[in-house]
Amino acid sequence: MLAGFLVGLVLGLAIHLTAPDAAWVDAVTTYVTAPVGEIFLRLLFMLVIPLLVSALIVGVAEMGELRSLRRVGVRTLIYTLVVSGIAVALSIVLVNLLQPGAGVDPVQARAMLADAGQGAKAILAREGDAPTGVAAVLAIVPDNVIAAMAGNDILAVMVFALFFGIGLLLVRTEQSRVLLSAMEGLFEVSMRLIGLVIRLAPIAIACFMFNLAAQFGWELLVRLSAYAGVVLLALLIQMFAVYPLLIAMLARRSPLRFFAAAQEATLMAFATASSNATLPTAIRVAEDRLHLPRRIARFVLTIGATANQNGTAIFEGITVLFLAQFFGVDLTLSQQLMVMLVCILGGVGTAGVPAGSLPVVAMILGMVNVPPEGIGLVLGIDRFLDMCRTALNVTGDLVAATVISAGEEDRSPSAT
Template sequence: MTGTTPTTDSETGKTSAALSLQWQMLAGFIIGLSLGLVAYVAAPDARWINSITTYITGPIGQLFLRLLFMLVIPLLVSALIVGIAEMGEIRALRRVGLRTLVYTFVVSAIAVAVSLLVVDLLRPGAGIDPVAARAMLSDAGPGAQAILNRGEDAPQGMAAFIAIVPDNFVAAMAGNDILAVMVFSLFFGIGLVLVQTPQTKLLLSAMEGVLAVTMRLMGLVIRLAPIAIACFMFNLASQFGWDLLIRLSAYVGVVLLALAIQMFGVYSLLIAFIAKRSPLRFFADVQEATVMAFATASSNATLPTALRVAEDNLHLPRRIARFVLTIGATANQNGTAMFEGITVIFLAQFFSIELSIPQQLMVMMMCILGGVGTAGVPAGSLPVVAMILGMVGIPPEGIGLVLGVDRLLDMCRTALNVTGDLVAATVIAAGEEETPAAAS
């Protein structure tokens, strides 16, 4: 297909660069954490520490976040439109494209619901001193306070549900109403699926250009992530001390638990009851692709292996396997959506911010939409997480806490993403096999 989402890890050199950046981010995490803990132990009330966080580490982190926020709207709009439009690009597979679209959103919703349930029950972020957390909120600056005030004035109940459909798309972008922007992008992408003309193909090509440029710029910005993470971790560790490590370990455990439930629970049920296959046999057949995804932490780099596994081991029809797996590499990202949902709720607990049920539903919807067309750059889910944090009044600086351990989690959620793509191809292929018999 012509409209594939651009990626930065499709070549060996770029994969190596992504790996190098991950190690740089880990180094920044360790350096910032170590210096912050030293400052916390040696001089917890020293004035010079406040000066460093106010005039050095704080501004550096804020500049990094502002660069992300500057690019997040064009990135999400173009990624979501292109990701949806690609599903209808092959007219002969229009029914398969529709089934893939429905499957992607339903299973993504289940994945995010599982992740939110687990993180709400286990509460890995609870236990931090609420006084210190509130102090950090009060020092978040006028930008964060404006976000907080907007959250307090946001519509509630049915009005909030109606508000997710924007009456003015430009106003929604100007007001950083990211959920309304994503809903518009979803409908616009569906429109490009329904209208197949030379003009719409040209429009899709233009959106692919916007996506390519924005992703390139995002890649440049994310190169600054190691420095920003070091600053974020110094600020957090100098204020919260050893509690930070305890909460971080609990966070990693909850993410891995949620991914395991989706992998061996939800996927097994889909394979057994919809695809009518043995889950044990299925996981044995796809283990090569799963291991490759875990090792490379890249759905796109694993795509050739996944295609071969689908055809040789699962014996799926080639036309369905190629279509579903190619789309799934960018659109069906259950692991990424789960990571985003758990991260947002974890940081809300960490900063002692109670999110209402409507707010958590909003987070859930944004994670579902954000999982469709997440940027194929290192830490590609970073802008989505940062924007969701800002919308619900959580300091976006908290992302530094989770990015330091993101390498392991990235490997695990990529394994889930690739396995989920193969599950999707198996389920959709089973439905296609039943369709001709039902029609006759």
Template sequence: MLIGFVVGLSAGLFVHMVFPDARWVDNIITYVTGPVGQIFLRLLFMLVIPLLFSALVVGIAEMGDIRSLRRVGVKTLVYTIAISSVAVIIALASVNLLQPGAGVDPALAQTLLADAREGAGAIVSSAEGKPAGISSFLNIIPSNVVAAAADNDILAVMFFALVFGVGLLLVNTPSAQRLQETIEGIFQVTMRLIGLVIRLAPFAIAAFMFNLASVFGWELLVRLGAYVGVVLLALGLHMIVAYSIVLRFLGGVSPLWFFRNSQEAMVMAFATASSNATLPTALRVAEEKLLLPSRISRFVLTIGATANQNGTAIFEGVTVLFLAQFFGVELTLGQQVIVLLMCILGGIGTAGVPAGSLPVVALILGMVGVPPEGIGLVLGVDRLLDMCRTTLNVTGDLTAAVVVSRGEQESVPEDVDAGEVRRV
């Protein structure tokens, strides 16, 4: 991806400086680089509905696999939604305050935006004409889930998936178990296909960056640096401030003690950029370093690898608003609230693998009227950001395990460990 980013950016900057108004550049964008990017996006959109539906249904349904842990499952779900909301609020506040995507020439941005919408066809759904106020809220509940999926109404599909998952949680029969296994099979197949599609990402990124750099020139690099800074700032605030407060007042432990004993899992998350790949290490850290009860830590961390993705929610929120600012798409407060909800639910349904949030971000962009092609602007630096947000995701899972463990029959030990906590 980094090679594709550099190749596309270099070629685009060269064309921007040497052939600023050449006709053949427009032809290349129209007939070569544009279609390459569209193929990549269409393949992602083809798979995003079954991916998010199956991930959400299985994630919710698995909370009731063991009857004795249902109460733990409810606590985990409530905590996940609450802390994810805090994460997205931090992200939206950071972007609105610092405006990393502002300052681009409005004429160029609108020209590129119009071209992108025309090339994307039915994929890019404009926010214009969509119901507002109470009608927008009611539309979250689909009257026809098939029609909602056909219209790429992802929020309605996610709502149906949450309700369906709760239904599987309540129905404890062999048939329901087989249905859950079938949906889990759909998730596995979809993830495998997305893994194949991601292999095309370097070519798509090169095409996207050529299109953007040939129009915006060096201004693109300035905006990109500001974007990376805002993402890292929001991730840092959530890690240092939000988690420290949660650990102290809800978990009853010292944040310094927690971070020191969790560092092995955090380093593994940073290196692999995958919550799923870090899960075995996180389980061992929870039981051996944090001394949490295994029955709770295994449940919370397994669910958290898919559901509790605070770093992913922050990344998605910052990315959507940054690209909206970059392309001059003004989002109302109501539309930003919808972005917030989408990022929370998207975090629950995002797979814990490298670049797992890519399909969700692309779809949210299309929903709010921002060209999904713009995602190519951030993919070149996504590997670093992916490593950072995965570190936050895994740290958040361990934080959730500490919070949920408190008050259970087996909790954080009160002997040597507690004494260490007090000393710290």
């Protein structure tokens, strides 16, 4: 990905400096680079709905797999939503304060919007005007889930998946277990296909960066550095301010001892950029280093690998708002709150694999009328940011397990 980023950036900057208005540049962008990038986007959009639906259904249904852990599952879900909300709120505040994407020439921004791929626009097209007020609240609950999927109404689809998962949790029959197994199979297949599509990302990144750098020049580098800085700042605040407070106040443990015990899992997450790949290490750390009850640790960490992803929620929120600022798309407070809600739920439905949040980011961009092609801006440095946010995700899972375990110990004083 870094190689594709650099190739596209260097070539684009060279064209920007030497022949920005040449006719052959338009031909290359129209018939070569733009179609290649559009194919990459179409593949992502093709898989995002089955990925999110299956991930949410399986994640919710598994919370009640063992009768004795149903209470733990509810507390884990509430904790996940609250802490993810804190993470996304933090990211939105930082983006609005620091404005990493503001200041781009409006003429260039409008030109970029006008040149956005028509295929991606067609995929993300939403019939009619976006609802507001009470209509927006009602629209969250779909009256036709197939229509919601066809219209890429991601929030409505997530609500359906949440209710469907609750239904599987409540219905305990052989047929429902077969249906849950089918959802698990759909999730595994979707994750595998997403992994194959991501392998095409270096080529798509080169095409995206060529188109963007040829238009924006060195301004692109400045904005990209500002964006990465805001993401890292938000991750650091969540890691070393929010998490220590949760450990000290809710779990009544020493934050320093916690981070010392959790460092092996954190480093493994940073190296692999995959919550799923780090799960065995996280379970071992929770049981052997943090001395958490095995049944609670395994339950919370398994669910957390896909549901409790604070770093992913932060990344998605900052990325969407940064690109909205970059392309001059003004988002109202209600739109930003909608982005916040989708990012919270999107963290639950994001695959715990490298670059697993990219389909969700692309879909949210379409929801707020930001060109999905803009995702090419961040893909080049996404591997490094992915490593950082995965380290936060896994550490957050261990924080959640520690807090939930402390709550269960309060309920059972005799527990060892």
